[in-house]
Amino acid sequence: MLAGKRVLLIIGGGIAAYKSLDLIRQLKKRGASVTPVLTAGAREFVTPLSAAALAGDKVYTDLFDLTDEAEMGHIELSRSADLLVVAPATADLIARMAGGHANDLASTVLLATDTPVMIAPAMNVRMWLHPANQRNVAQLEADGIIRIGPDEGDMACGEFGPGRMAEPAQIADAVEATLTDGPLKGRHVIVTSGPTHEPIDPVRYIANRSSGAQGSAIAEALVRLGARVTFVTGPASVPPPAGVELRLVETATQMKDVVEAALPADAAIFAAAVADWRVEGASNAKIKKTATGDVPTLALTENPDILATVSQRAEGRPKLVIGFAAETNDVVENATAKRARKGCDWIVANDVSPETGIMGGTENAVTLIDADGAEVWPRASKSEVAKRLAERIAEALGPA
Structure with missing residues (x-):
């Protein structure tokens, strides 16, 4: 090579x-x-x-x-x-x-x-x-x-x-x-991946069930097509791919800041499972059990919406902004509504209902939703899904 x-x-x-x-x-x-x-x-x-x-x-x-x-x-x-x-x-x-x-x-x-x-x-x-x-x-x-x-x-x-x-x-x-050389040579793509960990105290946190495997596979597929990839990942259980500009984060706020610092970009793919809420006023010391068995009350506040923030930028918006929607029911309807609400160009919707066995597995079954409607892709390995998505991105962006 x-x-x-x-x-x-x-x-x-x-x-x-x-x-x-x-x-x-x-x-x-x-x-x-x-x-x-x-x-x-x-x-x-x-x-x-x-x-x-x-x-x-x-x-x-x-x-x-x-x-x-x-x-x-x-x-x-x-x-x-x-x-x-x-x-x-x-x-x-x-x-x-x-x-x-x-x-x-x-x-x-x-x-x-x-x-x-x-x-x-x-x-x-x-x-x-x-x-x-x-x-x-x-x-x-x-x-x-x-x-x-x-x-x-x-x-x-x-x-x-x-x-x-x-x-x-x-x-x-x-x-x-x-x-x-590749079809994405000269293109800069931001990919977010993995979960975020929102601290409750120094030893506990709120998180989503995400291995980061799909985001990592997407970044790798983009690199293979010649893209310069900034890979922003939370604490994933899979290793990051080679050839990316790696940015490690823990929380949603950190991820938002790093993504915005990485702009401008030709495309941004938000595959991370970002926690929707964080604990307001997280404790600096471990919260102890009490002798009376009192259960602590956690006040939650909404995390920044990274996908919507980037999608709705007045200046410096990537040409192509892609979100992910993990749904357990009414997949196409919910994902289509999310695309309109966030203002992104594409939504990659995946059915993570328990009967699919997809969550945490090696395969994915996705539906690509854009302005023209919904395109159902056959169930395939996460690397195959990533390869197909990277090729579609290259086609949409064209030569640099």
Whole structure:
């Protein structure tokens, strides 16, 4: 899939640098040529010799190497590839990119390039969540930088949380999606997925029964057609697809804010099962049972309507806004009314009544409702439903 494509791989100075050697192997296996650039910090974790042996190409390390500048200056190096990939992208490297610094070969190449750039962040969880780092990441995304990860998990430092570099296979998938032409090439699509968790207290929450499988399948199908996908997901039980710009949220309010920050987009697909209500004044401490058995009263307030908010935007509305309607009865009637009420273009209605066995399963039976009426699709796997929907979206949007 990547035959003839050239990737300039910038390896930052973090423990995750060892994964970049596997990334070189993954990219080479798919047909890409890989030219590594190692920062000074990266050379503390991997050697230029190992990177060169796997890449089958020269490794570049020094901005002021007279031989390299004579043979292939940093300007030419920055523009000779189809894609620049920074993996791992450390907090320091991200900060220098956001600030437009050019004080070593890696940062100079990144500043001098006119080709797409992808970063795979990797750092301690506290560093990742620090406001300064989040500002820097937001600036890079505003500049059009593609981000893959980070994942959540155990850290080399012994902590747990977001900050792990995405796995090499995931990054290679994202590279493939970025460099592969398709009918949605150049299109930006927002997909929401999974449930939201609305806290009652620090240990309890209100949620919907959603695995996130359908939303994840839709995002993956869109990526395969060449779209740039911002994937906004609540706490789903299925892993997010590779190749998306991942945004993790917990609550409906957070999801709304992240979706609006991701605009503009060509299309927005709201497959998340957003909780309709949240607890007003959720407790900051665990609510205890009383000796008398008194049951606490929860005052609920309505959550923001994300689908309606985006559908009814006066400015910056996506060309195509698609909602989902999980119904247990009168599916077409209820979903048609929802489409009119929300102001979206399409509604994907699915029958989740107990007798269908669909809720939590691997299949879906949907009806696509648009201005022309209702189109019943046969029951199929969620990946097949996603593929068909992605193709319809590509047809509706046309070439970028």
